Amino acid sequence: MSQYTDVVQIDLSDVQEFGGGGGPQLDPGEYVFDIESAKSDTSKSQQPVWKVGFVVAEGEHAGKKMINSYSLQSQALGRVKQLALAIGADLSKLDAAQYVGARLRATVIHRTGDAQLGPDGNPLPARTFANIANERPYEDAAAQPAAPPPPVTRGAKNGAAPVRRA
Numbered sequence: 001m002s003q004y005t006d007v008v009q010i011d012l013s014d015v016q017e018f019g020g021g022g023g024p025q026l027d028p029g030e031y032v033f034d035i036e037s038a039k040s041d042t043s044k045s046q047q048p049v050w051k052v053g054f055v056v057a058e059g060e061h062a063g064k065k066m067i068n069s070y071s072l073q074s075q076a077l078g079r080v081k082q083l084a085l086a087i088g089a090d091l092s093k094l095d096a097a098q099y100v101g102a103r104l105r106a107t108v109i110h111r112t113g114d115a116q117l118g119p120d121g122n123p124l125p126a127r128t129f130a131n132i133a134n135e136r137p138y139e140d141a142a143a144q145p146a147a148p149p150p151p152v153t154r155g156a157k158n159g160a161a162p163v164r165r166a
Helices: 074-087
Strands: 031-042 048-056 065-071 101-110 126-137
Touching: 031 065, 065 074, 065 126, 074 101, 074 126
Parallel strands: none
Antiparallel strands: 031 048, 031 101, 048 065, 101 126
């Protein structure tokens, strides 16, 4: 009989597995995301951030999740505005209700973190971080109006080029 009696009731069937080191990452590229969470928080350096949870909405990576932190320091507010413009949010306040459920297109980029030393003083391999950048509005191709037909052309006389009418 086991001496351990601690049981935690948890369902891991829909959880993306990963082996540590920062969690699963999306490959660099273009994705369609839905925003599943948004809240104010504090960074590791105790600075205010707007923490936004994204989930891939389309394609082979649908369902994979990422969290991106947007600094709320004055010199970095342009990043927050880029996100707000992409989803059509109010520019005068950060309201999670305007963000959660919004769909947008964005680019996933990778950056290499700073070198770290392990507990034994030896250098550890640099970690790679995935970030969301270049947020822009989602434009559903099916919702776009059909392109107008090309202009009607009239036959030319004496081998001259046809005349285009607008």
